[in-house]
Amino acid sequence: MTVCLLIKRNMWFCRTLCFIMEKPWVLATTFGRRGGIYQCFAPLIEKHFTVIPYDKFVVRKEDFADRIQALIVWGVNIKVDHDLLQSLPNLKVVVNGGVGVDHLDIPLINSFGVKVCNTPHVVDNATADIGMGLMLASARNIVKGHNYCEFRESEDLSEAFLGTDVSGAALGIIGMGRIGYKVAKRAQGFEMKIRYYNRNRRPESEENAVGATYCKSMEELLQRSDFVMVVVNLSPQTHKLIGAKELAMMKPSATLINISRGLVVDQDALVDALQKKVIRAAALDVTYPEPLPRDHPLLSCPNVIILPHLGTHTLETSKVMVERMVTNALAALTGGQPPDEVKA
Numbered sequence: 001m002t003v004c005l006l007i008k009r010n011m012w013f014c015r016t017l018c019f020i021m022e023k024p025w026v027l028a029t030t031f032g033r034r035g036g037i038y039q040c041f042a043p044l045i046e047k048h049f050t051v052i053p054y055d056k057f058v059v060r061k062e063d064f065a066d067r068i069q070a071l072i073v074w075g076v077n078i079k080v081d082h083d084l085l086q087s088l089p090n091l092k093v094v095v096n097g098g099v100g101v102d103h104l105d106i107p108l109i110n111s112f113g114v115k116v117c118n119t120p121h122v123v124d125n126a127t128a129d130i131g132m133g134l135m136l137a138s139a140r141n142i143v144k145g146h147n148y149c150e151f152r153e154s155e156d157l158s159e160a161f162l163g164t165d166v167s168g169a170a171l172g173i174i175g176m177g178r179i180g181y182k183v184a185k186r187a188q189g190f191e192m193k194i195r196y197y198n199r200n201r202r203p204e205s206e207e208n209a210v211g212a213t214y215c216k217s218m219e220e221l222l223q224r225s226d227f228v229m230v231v232v233n234l235s236p237q238t239h240k241l242i243g244a245k246e247l248a249m250m251k252p253s254a255t256l257i258n259i260s261r262g263l264v265v266d267q268d269a270l271v272d273a274l275q276k277k278v279i280r281a282a283a284l285d286v287t288y289p290e291p292l293p294r295d296h297p298l299l300s301c302p303n304v305i306i307l308p309h310l311g312t313h314t315l316e317t318s319k320v321m322v323e324r325m326v327t328n329a330l331a332a333l334t335g336g337q338p339p340d341e342v343k344a
């Protein structure tokens with residue numbers, strides 16, 4: 001009798017303890033699948049959370065919905081819409097990998113009492129690096145050169161392989177936030193003539209530190225640059241900021257580099273400009289839509305380099321992004337203020 005009671009009490013104790021010790025549940029794109037977080041980063045999340053893979057969730061929502069407290073958005077694979085929010089009554093936070101949150105309806109999410117966080121700052125170096133990489137690759141025909149070595153059919157290098165100098169060339173940076181500033185810093189090492197256009201002018205001391213000159217008008221910047229790098233955030237003001245008119249203002253020898261976000265560049269106008277040689281070349285980290293349909297005209301332009309959104313895609317940066325997402329989610333779940341909350 002006494003023994004029985006003891007066992008019963010212990011079981012109750014165990015169950016309570018298990019419940020207290022169980023990690024909070026988080027819904028995430030299935031690791032390693034369709035643009036989900038890579039498997040190698042899973043332990044960083046699993047250390048603090050029980051992860052419910054999205055694929056499993058969609059087929060048995062009722063088993064998980066009540067206990068999910070956080071949602072990890074990596075890429076744009078999970079659509080955070082009214083239905084999803086409605087089905088997760090205990091959701092407290094949506095943490096987004098990356099800075100751009102234009103795929104999230106923040107007022108809608110907030111209206112469910114759910115916070116939204118992103119991972120600013122940590123992506124700056126990698127994004128500025130890829131901008132430089134695209135500029136060099138385009139100017140010096142690095143991708144074309146590789147393809148030539150891999151598939152070459154003749155011994156002759158055609159004139160088309162003549163690149164254009166980066167050192168000493170004029171670089172125009174559109175958008176001088178943290179990433180734009182880091183681009184300038186890197187370009188200074190190439191002794192480029194750096195101009196920038198931004199809503200707000202930076203203090204002179206900051207301009208001098210990277211050797212950048214402020215342009216009051218975007219027109220002036222476009223007319224005078226050999227390379228134009230677009231680094232602005234997507235907002236109603238920057239939607240199709242670079243259209244046919246702006247492309248026409250650029251030098252015919254100029255290259256457009258897009259490491260920005262969303263539909264900042266009017267892609268149809270860009271195809272037209274490339275085909276008609278209004279500008280020399282373009283180098284893009286992401287396109288719209290993504291991936292491009294196989295028969296999209298951009299893919300058959302010889303003077304374009306397209307990457308599958310590799311901007312932040314390094315081992316170190318991805319790891320720090322995942323850690324940052326965990327920090328934000330944990331803060332939100334314990335009732336604290338997450339360091340990177342995005343307000344509508």
Ligand SMILES: *[C@@H]1O[C@H](CO)[C@@H](O)[C@H](O)[C@H]1NC(C)=O
Nearest residue numbers: 120121122123124125126320
């Ligand atoms: C960028 O890289 C430098 C050099 O490694 C480092 O000091 C700095 O903290 C990095 N910045 C960010 C935002 O990661």
Ligand SMILES: *[C@@H]1O[C@H](CO)[C@@H](O)[C@H](O)[C@H]1NC(C)=O
Nearest residue numbers: 258260262265284286287288
């Ligand atoms: C510019 O890049 C952004 C993100 O890197 C992408 O979303 C957008 O579609 C790109 N625009 C063009 C014309 O490639």
